[in-house]
Amino acid sequence: MKSNDNFFAQVYQVVxxxxxxxxxxxxxxxxxxxxxxxxxxxxxxxxxxHGMKDVPAHRVVNRNGMLTxxxxxxxxxxxxxxxxxxxxxxxxxxxxxFENFLWDPAIALxx
DNA sequence: AGCATGACGAACA
DNA sequence: GTGTTCGCCATGC
Numbered sequence: 556m557k558s559n560d561n562f563f564a565q566v567y568q569v570v571x572x573x574x575x576x577x578x579x580x581x582x583x584x585x586x587x588x589x590x591x592x593x594x595x596x597x598x599x600x601x602x603x604x605h606g607m608k609d610v611p612a613h614r615v616v617n618r619n620g621m622l623t624x625x626x627x628x629x630x631x632x633x634x635x636x637x638x639x640x641x642x643x644x645x646x647x648x649x650x651x652x653f654e655n656f657l658w659d660p661a662i663a664l665x666x
Numbered sequence: 667a668g669c670a671t672g673a674c675g676a677a678c679a
Numbered sequence: 680g681t682g683t684t685c686g687c688c689a690t691g692c
Contacts, residue, residue, distance in 0.1 A: 562689095581674055585687090593687045594674035601673055617674060624673030 562588065566600035567607055569660045573614045576642040577658035578650060580618050587660040594618075602627065613637040620653030 565588050573579055581594035581601075590596055597615075601624060604610040613634040617623045625634035625648065635645040644651040 582676095585674085590688080592675075593689090595672060595686095596674095596688055598673040599689065605673095612673075615673080618676090619674095622673090627673050 562590065562596065563600045563603055566597055567604055567610050569664075570601075570604065570610050570612065570615055572660070572664070573611060573658050576656065578614045578616055578620075578638070578643060578653070578656050579658045579660060580616060580620075582618050583657075583659045583661065584615070587664070598624065611637075614641075614658075616650060616653075620650040620657075622648045622650070 566584055569584050569587060570579075581597040582591070584597045585591055585594045588597075594617075601610075601612045601615060604612055605627065612624065613622075613628065615624070622634050622638075622645065625631050628634045635648070638645050638650070643656050650656055
């Protein structure tokens, strides 16, 4: 890891802070970290976070509340399964009542 | 150094 | 409301 682990570390930490039964978005994390607009980097971090078992990436979805990253999990059905296990209803690869389950670091951590 | 890609997002047609 | 394009920043070839 020659590059700054800082950015990745921050993403991991935020994701780790996501309470069970809650979800957040890539953009929200990126915005909170200051790299707003670069939601891709968050996704990239998640990809690296794959090795971090302490990083519940299944709680991170896109702005639409859709489980876009499920394809990158050990099993595509794993992500939805975990979410439903935590009380988050998922329908057609999308979180039901997404706004209700949304956990925004910028709000929860409130600067 | 340049081109292609990516777990996204917003703007535009 | 759906489909397409551009922008973001970093990694890989």
